Amino acid sequence: MCGIVAAVADRNIVSVLIEGLRKLEYRGYDSAGLALVNESGLLRLRAVGRVAELAAQVEATAAAGNSGIAHTRWATHGAPCERNAHPHVSGGLAVVHNGIIENHEALRAELTAAGYVFTSDTDTEVVAHLIAHELKTGADFFDAVRAAISRVQGAYALAVLREAEPERIVVAREGSPLLLGVSEGADGAIDGYFAGSDASALLQVTRRMVCLENGDCAEITRSGYRITRVDGTPVERPVFESQLSADAIELGQYRHYMQKEIFEQPAALSATLEMLEGARSVQPGLFGANAEAIFADVNRVLIIACGTSYHAGLVARYWLEAIAGVPCVVEIASEYRYRESVANPHTLVVTISQSGETADTLAALQHAKNLGMAHSLAICNAPESSLVRETALRFITRAGPEIGVASTKAFTTQLAALYLLTLALATRLGRLDAVREANALQALRHLPAAVARVLELEPEIKAWAERFSDKQHALFLGRGRHYPIALEGALKLKEISYIHAEGYPAGELKHGPLALVDRNMPVVAVAPNDTLLEKLKSNLQEVRARGGELYVFADADSEISESEGVHILRLPEHYGSLSPLLHVVPLQLLSYHVALVRGTDVDKPRNLAKSVTVE
Numbered sequence: 001m002c003g004i005v006a007a008v009a010d011r012n013i014v015s016v017l018i019e020g021l022r023k024l025e026y027r028g029y030d031s032a033g034l035a036l037v038n039e040s041g042l043l044r045l046r047a048v049g050r051v052a053e054l055a056a057q058v059e060a061t062a063a064a065g066n067s068g069i070a071h072t073r074w075a076t077h078g079a080p081c082e083r084n085a086h087p088h089v090s091g092g093l094a095v096v097h098n099g100i101i102e103n104h105e106a107l108r109a110e111l112t113a114a115g116y117v118f119t120s121d122t123d124t125e126v127v128a129h130l131i132a133h134e135l136k137t138g139a140d141f142f143d144a145v146r147a148a149i150s151r152v153q154g155a156y157a158l159a160v161l162r163e164a165e166p167e168r169i170v171v172a173r174e175g176s177p178l179l180l181g182v183s184e185g186a187d188g189a190i191d192g193y194f195a196g197s198d199a200s201a202l203l204q205v206t207r208r209m210v211c212l213e214n215g216d217c218a219e220i221t222r223s224g225y226r227i228t229r230v231d232g233t234p235v236e237r238p239v240f241e242s243q244l245s246a247d248a249i250e251l252g253q254y255r256h257y258m259q260k261e262i263f264e265q266p267a268a269l270s271a272t273l274e275m276l277e278g279a280r281s282v283q284p285g286l287f288g289a290n291a292e293a294i295f296a297d298v299n300r301v302l303i304i305a306c307g308t309s310y311h312a313g314l315v316a317r318y319w320l321e322a323i324a325g326v327p328c329v330v331e332i333a334s335e336y337r338y339r340e341s342v343a344n345p346h347t348l349v350v351t352i353s354q355s356g357e358t359a360d361t362l363a364a365l366q367h368a369k370n371l372g373m374a375h376s377l378a379i380c381n382a383p384e385s386s387l388v389r390e391t392a393l394r395f396i397t398r399a400g401p402e403i404g405v406a407s408t409k410a411f412t413t414q415l416a417a418l419y420l421l422t423l424a425l426a427t428r429l430g431r432l433d434a435v436r437e438a439n440a441l442q443a444l445r446h447l448p449a450a451v452a453r454v455l456e457l458e459p460e461i462k463a464w465a466e467r468f469s470d471k472q473h474a475l476f477l478g479r480g481r482h483y484p485i486a487l488e489g490a491l492k493l494k495e496i497s498y499i500h501a502e503g504y505p506a507g508e509l510k511h512g513p514l515a516l517v518d519r520n521m522p523v524v525a526v527a528p529n530d531t532l533l534e535k536l537k538s539n540l541q542e543v544r545a546r547g548g549e550l551y552v553f554a555d556a557d558s559e560i561s562e563s564e565g566v567h568i569l570r571l572p573e574h575y576g577s578l579s580p581l582l583h584v585v586p587l588q589l590l591s592y593h594v595a596l597v598r599g600t601d602v603d604k605p606r607n608l609a610k611s612v613t614v615e
């Protein structure tokens, strides 16, 4: 992953670099670094840990410069330590990199034989030496970068700074996002050129941005920028005005972003469903201008996503098949992109992503397109993301910025969007009469209030969390459309509390996981009052008979009672098809409170990142 910022201006740009890194920290936060050129030459500062550590170094050293590059890292090659932190240097130049250089071993061997000494375990360092090598042949800086990257295989966004030419920074993109920023001072005159991994890093200086495409190289100078393809052919890319909000995202009354985001779910759902105000049916137009024509040409759905977004897709499959009667498969993007599969041009390819920048999801979409499936829809929380630019149709969830690494409000708003998609397809296929559609819309409109009532269970969930805090393992069980909710509950617990957790379809318990059950393994069951409740109760008996301690999230009217080793919390109301949106909420709260008791870094759990832009 990693985040990149670069700046050339007529003023000291160090604060721009640090602020940009703060905004990009969601992409990785195990180390950070920057390189500047000032009158003393090339200065490099690197720190293990958060951007704050680097900022402290900057302050302590009063580092300053009019041009510089900076990086926040999520380690791929080489442990997170100072030696491996970017920038990497060679022959008076410094490089920051986001992505993976796949042929780094061969290049490292070649460069070592040519006399270059490696000081890190990273794949990135080969790029620094390759460019230095090209410069030695007398090549121009821009051309040297182009020549170097033409030897590189893999994914990259790069920024390169050279001590001898501090007014030029060269950047390149292949597979990892990179934007240029054109900043105007108060008088309207250009006062600097910038580059960054995403718009959030650049909004502090400008809204005017240029999105580089794969295979683009660019140089930014104090007086302008130019873009070419890797072979040197000049290209123009449009300047656009970013519409993103630059407002600081405050924690307010909350202790963590994850807690804030869990409690924002009623508002996020209201915003996402706002367009239903007064609507009597779900119009295809909600998904884009061409939706009607595209929906008329599809007879199946392929959902592609990663992580929590994948779990949203798994829930949607139950809806799409049961309500709309549309066959649906759900694929993990990193698997699908390399799997030999059977393509059908009448497939609606639905990509789900909070960030819209997940490398595997983007690549899987491209793979589906290459197989001849042109009907694509993005369900995404980032309106200006790569994913949204690459699909024919889109539905933007209005969850607002999600900062906590563990996804919460993005998930429930994705589910709302997927339910709308189900209704739109069901109506088109004549599977939903006016009464059922009106009821479904009414249920959606009432959803924010229903979620708000579930949030009131927090005190009881907090008490349960205490009992999980000394456990090493936990099992989450669900059935039907709540099986993906069990998966999501387990993912939440493991990612932020580091307790090993598995989600299982309850009926599958006896085929293996039951062997693990003893009194040290809490078993969490999602038990809404639906047609599978009696089946689930039998599965829970199997757990109880082996001494397993059960924590059951039931509905107000689920016929299930407390007994020794069986703890029950009831959600205020049963919510029919939309019940997964309610039942995930207590599981989010449970993992949040378990993590609090265990004292982990809730918003930035170890080894993870918010947006996974490498495969």
Ligand code: G6P
Binding pocket: 306, 307, 308, 309, 352, 353, 354, 355, 356, 357, 358, 361, 405, 406, 407, 608, 609, 610, 611, 612
């Ligand atoms: C990372 C995040 C998860 C997220 C997943 C997919 O692993 O930590 O919270 O679910 O990426 O991200 P996306 O932005 O594509 O939804």
